């Protein structure tokens with residue numbers, strides 16, 4: 001049966017804080033802090049279990065091979081793999097951090113997905129994102145594409161390579177979909193940024209248009225993010241807005257022309273509900289600090305909707321009060337749950353960043369990428385045994401650590417019987 005499946009990125013063993021993302025305030029703030037990869041991955045698995053416990057189908061994608069020796073070779077380092085790593089770490093710590101990032105955990109940026117019901121040829125189209133605006137993210141897509149091609153090898157899917165780097169594409173983080181039911185035709189909303197502000201706009205309008213074109217999606221809107229939001233630290237649209245089913249939940253200042261967007265939506269989908277949070281109730285600053293909108297808005301088996309938010313949302317008084325009123329009202333969102341994904345949050349990745357939504361029949365997906373309680377147990381045991389406990393700035397030049405990181409991923413692939 002066709003349904004929404006959330007594919008979370010399993011948080012990789014190289015998870016660290018290197019302040020690599022200009023415009024992402026959490027990443028800048030935590031640069032140089034000591035990360036806890038093992039705890040991070042366990043937090044991510046606990047979130048997956050929680051969503052599964054709500055009665056939903058859960059999948060996962062694997063961390064990419066880090067540090068990325070092929071990239072370091074392209075940058076001129078030579079020798080054995082271990083020598084390349086040691087030389088790069090010693091000679092250019094920032095370049096090495098670029099090669100070592102576990103940033104593929106944020107699978108909302110892995111790809112843009114147009115469900116079969118929206119496309120001309122009736123296949124579910126998936127385009128790997130080029131993430132070309134940030135160096136450490138721009139090297140993800142070849143491996144991401146390979147993984148998506150494996151997980152979604154069934155002819156029900158069409159998996160595309162990333163767009164040319166000149167047109168920045170951030171995948172599902174700048175994409176929303178409104179629909180009556182997940183398996184019914186939807187209205188796809190592509191959100192782009194415009195250059196000229198304080199921080200780089202990551203999603204290019206032409207990239208959005210190209211994705212809609214190659215996916216064969218005709219019912220699409222192209223909407224500009226507000227410069228105010230980008231300047232305040234909303235480096236992706238999913239930091240200030242999220243959609244699910246017929247609900248769009250957004251901050252008042254998320255879009256350059258919210259009134260125009262509301263009118264377009266009302267015309268194309270009269271039953272859509274636009275839940276707008278006014279700045280007078282929750283400031284843009286509180287929204288970004290708490291990641292209120294970087295929540296998973298989920299349709300539960302009983303048809304009601306629930307939000308899965310980061311704990312930081314509960315700890316931000318304006319957000320907590322607003323959510324209490326929201327779920328007490330008689331709108332479609334009936335519950336708010338808070339999860340601890342702090343290790344990811346400190347790099348600017350909330351619950352919604354950690355998942356890629358694919359509307360499909362789970363029977364058509366490679367079963368090795370689907371989660372159940374038994375393989376959640378297996379993943380936990382593996383993480384406990386292999387993932388490093390901590391990575392601080394001084395560890396970045398530690399050859400043993402990078403050996404351990406490679407060994408951890410190898411153990412994971414062998415446990416799942418995958419070769420990637």
Ligand code: SUG
Nearest residue numbers: 018019020021024027108173236353
């Ligand atoms: O691309 N952070 C990621 C966070 C991505 C969040 N995803 C969504 N909003 N969908 C980014 O900025 C920080 C890595 C570092 O600084 O070490 C980082 O890449």
